[in-house]
Amino acid sequence: MFIATYEGIPSTIFQVLLGGPFLTGYLLYLGAGANVIGFVLAITTLVNIAQIFIAFMIQRLKSRKWAFVIFASLHRLLWSATGLIPFLFPKEWWVPVFIIVYFSAFMANAVGGVIWTSLISDMVPAAVRGRYFGIRNTLLNALGSLTLFIGGRILDDYPGSVAFTILFSVAGFFAICNIVMFCFYPDVPFERSVESRFLPMLKRPLHDAPFMKSTIFLAGWLFLQTLIVPLYSYVMLDLLQISYKSVSLLTVIQTVFMMASFYIWGNLNVRFSNKILLFWTLPLIAASCLAWGFLAILPMMLVLVVVHILLGVGVGGFNQLAFNFIIGDTPKSERPMFIAMYSAVTGLTSFLGPLIGGQIYKLMNDWPIWIQQYGFQTAVGVMMVVVALTWGRRILKEDVQKVSY
Template sequence: MSIMRNRQPVHRPKRIRKASVQRKNLQIATFEGIPATIFQVLLQGQFLTGFLLYLGATSSQIGFVLALTTLVNIGQIGVAFLIQKLPSRKWAMVTFVALHRILWSSTGLVPFIFPKEYWVIAFIALYTTAFIANTAGSVLWSSVISDLVPPKVRGRYFGIRNTFLNALGSLVMYGGGIVLDRYPGGHGFLILYIVVWIFSTANIIVYLFYPDVPFEKSEENKFLPMLKKPLHDTLFMKSTLFLAGWLLLQNLVVPLYSYVMLQLLNINYQTMSLLNVSQTVFMMASFYVWGNLNAKYSNKRLLLWTLPIIAVSSLIWGLLSVLPMLVVLFAAHIVFGVGVGGFNQLAFNFIIGDTPKKERPMYMAVYAALTGISSFFGPLIGGKIYEWIEDWPHWIQVFGTQLVVGLLMIVLAATLGRKILKDA
């Protein structure tokens, strides 16, 4: 018996300890997402559009604000190089995340600090500065989380995390809609911002518990050679440029759905919340389906499959001419949820799974920069289009743009999409 005891594996405690540390790290990453989801849901989408309308913003100004978050992604290229010089990613991440949270939450103070004629300008200034800080924070977080989550459990972990956080986001979205309907105007937004201030602070605190995981740095120590790695990767660049073009088309209309529903269809916040909740629920359900398909098919092939689904969601808006409004809007949101859920999940997997680990920060930065430029011009052009067609027939303003964009997306997916997003 003593001999058998002496032959027990000496490495087992170490494996158990390593598994325990990994589990703890994944729990921290999940808990961090809870306050992040709560305050972000209340500061974006329909609530962002509603608050801008309350401040007196025009459709083009709303389009500009919606586009800003993606334009600043260009800065991620510089950040991806600079983080190679950092002795610690954690504290740089905490610093930039905290700046983003504080500045974004501060937009709620605009009506209390500035004269009314400067409300929109002050909001844009704070919002822009916040997302410049977020440019650095998001590169650092993506780099840390890709090292934190083991490749073997990455798909399952992100599927569970995304499902849980989206479910939470749906509840928060619905609750926020009820608040704004019950307390219209400044009173309702003040209540939302109080919740935002609480949970943005909590989010910063949870970030302090992130581990400072080891960083496998690039083999290049100069900027241009490091940048050339993804730029000379032909398959990566073709896919990225195609997806950037796709997002340009998609963002001509999707970010402005809230504007159309609030201003042109006079839908209340509670109904809009239900529409967005339905979109989120079907997006969550799609995570499981896309995840299972991803075990059989490549990220690029499945990305191609998501494109016609997103296009159809835009075309469905045309049914407003013959079917009840809410039936059509629920159908459009549900189909879009299924398509965009797969698109976002597979695009993320494509970046962190199909790229070299040592060069991953620069790959992620190049992808974010190129798609960010296209996503910037999408809402900007879309906002201008709605200004140009202000005096056109009502049906063109409500769903005419969606029909044109949907048809263009179908053509793009069937031609370039089939060529570029095929398995190598």
């Protein structure tokens, strides 16, 4: 657990510098439009569909640890390599080459992700999972906030190519550090599935009705969420013309509140079930989308601060509790396939969300500017409220009577 926490330090710095608003900024620098940005943001979840086959294949591994080291290292190295594109290729190739390398990086990450989740669920005792991940996520997000702030200052203080050269150089260094630290993970004994064939193994999660109902609902929710949330940075940078520093500061605010919420959600998870707490994250995420509508009457930065506070608390809880749900509410021997099924189903909808959202923003180019800046987000927020209070309440709160208050 100590190693898993400290391994997260270089991993967090690496992923913060190359992801989030910095990824959007880099894509804009390479010449990508809203539809391409939506597609790129969706790639990370599309590859999760392959995890169903990966979960079957890892049953044959002699060592989960070294397979994880290989594929996680490939992810870090390939993503870092996208920073070399402007130096190696003519400008018209920048975006296509980025998509190919980025896709390859996250295909490797899909393999590493299944193995890591399987490993970490065996490394952390069930009795302390909620509290441990709350503390771990709090520490790493505090570091992420500082990294976001420094990265935003770099992008504002230096011209485009110089700034991105600095970011990718620093990220590359921490990618190497991260790879070295992976080697210190323990090779925990692996409890394999009782099934040896693919189809019977696949049927295990499919025949678990409560698991599949919750998974399908959460996948639908993530479709609505990813229609707009991944494109927040695009709206702020391109439509509202906010500086990189301001966007980074807003992301820092989001991360600080996410960080505080991890500890709170982790402690609540000791008393309440994953599904009950997941339900209570939904209105917070919906409120983040609805809050964009206040741009019509209130100062822009005030509204965006509220948007990011709500998003930080809501998404922080959602991600942590969804993770605890798939590693804590599933049978140990079949856990890789349950993890893969959840990742595949939610990955498909999370791929379609930003892809369709990017296309919608492209179609809205000639529409009134208020629709592009906040009208679309508000409309999706209304839909999210309806979904949360109907299907969400019925599916995620179905075991409310089992909870001891």
